[in-house]
Amino acid sequence: MVIGNIKTLFTTAILSSGLLFSPSGTNLFAAGLLDSLTKLAPIEITAVTAPSAPVSALIPFKSAPALKAYFVSVGQGDCEYIELPNGKNVLIDGGPNPTAPLVQFLSQRNITKIDYVVLTHPHLDHYSGLEYVFSHLQVGNFYDTREDNTGASGIKALRAKITAIGVNVVYPAAGDNLDWDPGEVQVKVLNSCSTPGESNSGTVLNNCSIVLKVSYHNTSILYTGDIESDMETTLVSAYGSQLQADVLKIGHHGSNTASSAAFLNTVKPKTAYIEVGAGNIFAFPAQTTLSNLQAVGATVYRSDLSGTQEYTISGD
Structure with a gap:
């Protein structure tokens, strides 16, 4: 071993109780130190040099977990699923079908528990698939709007079931920050009807949609439910560039x-997902929408053409 200008020979003694180092030439037997000696071998260590790279560079780098967002193809309806970096998960809406294709999506991934379920608003093409979720999966928390859909027996039955099984129900308000993954993921509520109401107006119910902005590592996803242009105008006035x-x-x-x-033009999306059923009777998506998206340079994915899509935000 070279330490400064000193070269020393060492003999390594491996004892049953551990390792013993002694300068070469020491009489270990005479010293009475080798009663439990199992092996003795001379080793000459000629040099110890500093690593050529910083110590930090030699430590394996472990990437932070990613956030994975899925835009689930459920026909003419909405359904989104999120895997958070902390291992928890989120389901936003459930699509129009109580048995498929959300069931298939969950089964393929062996998902038996949802930590956070969000119903953006009480229209059948958003809540019907949730009937399966609350009947067959363990659910931690349910986020709901307080606006009720007059005469819609399905949503009334679903909400009654959720109450009966004891799931924690949360009514978020605009401006709330949700602690789904504290310190890592920012989840901000931008819109919600948090005071009780009831309507059979499609526009009123659509504009009560819970709107969420989910941000992780300087990348964000804006979930808008079914809000219409008048609510978009309200959000632009309220949040401005925060909508980006x-x-x-x-x-x-x-x-x-x-x-x-x-x-x-305010959101400035790079990527846009349209959840729509193939050959739907509404002729969605409208050409106006596609033209507006083209004008802002967004890459567009449609569930009727491409099926379920995944968007990953890296943890690096």
């Missing part, structure tokens, strides 16, 4: 009642 997001879940399935040029 890398990814936009297009409101109201690409209808011409949403995705106004002013809203898209």
Whole structure:
């Protein structure tokens, strides 16, 4: 071993109680130290040099977990699923079918528990698939709007079931920050009808949609439910540049009642997902919506053409 200008020979003694180092030439037997000696071997260590790279560079780097967002193809309806970096998960809406294809999506991934379920608003094409979730999966928390859909027996039955099984129900308000992954993921509520109400107006119910902005590592996703252009205008006035997001879940399935040029110019999405059924009777997405998205340079994915899509935000 070279320490400064001193070279020393060592003999390594491996004892049953551990390792013993002694300068070469020491009489270990005479010293009475080798009663339990199992092996003795001379080793000459000629040099110890500093590593050529910083110590930090030699430590394996472990990437932070990613956030994975899925835009689930459920036909003419909405359904989104999120895997958070902390291992918890989120389901936003459940689509129009109580048995499929959400069931298939969950089964393929062996998902038996949902930590956070969000119903953006009480329209059948958003809540019907949740009937399966609350009947067959363990659910930690349910986020709901207080606006009720007059005469819609399905949502009344679903909400009654959720209460009966004891799931924690949360009514978020605009401005709330949700602690789904504290310190890592920011989840901000931008819109919600948090005071009790009831309506059979499609526009009123759509504009009560819970709107969420999910941000992780300087990348964000804006989930808009079915908000229409008048609510988009309200959000632009309230939040301005805070609406900017890398990814936009297009409101109201690409209808011409949403995705106004002013809203898209404020959000400035790089990627947009339209959840729409193939050959739907509404002829969604509207050409106006597609043109507005093209004008802001967004890459567009449609569930009727491409099926379920995944968007990953790296933890690096």
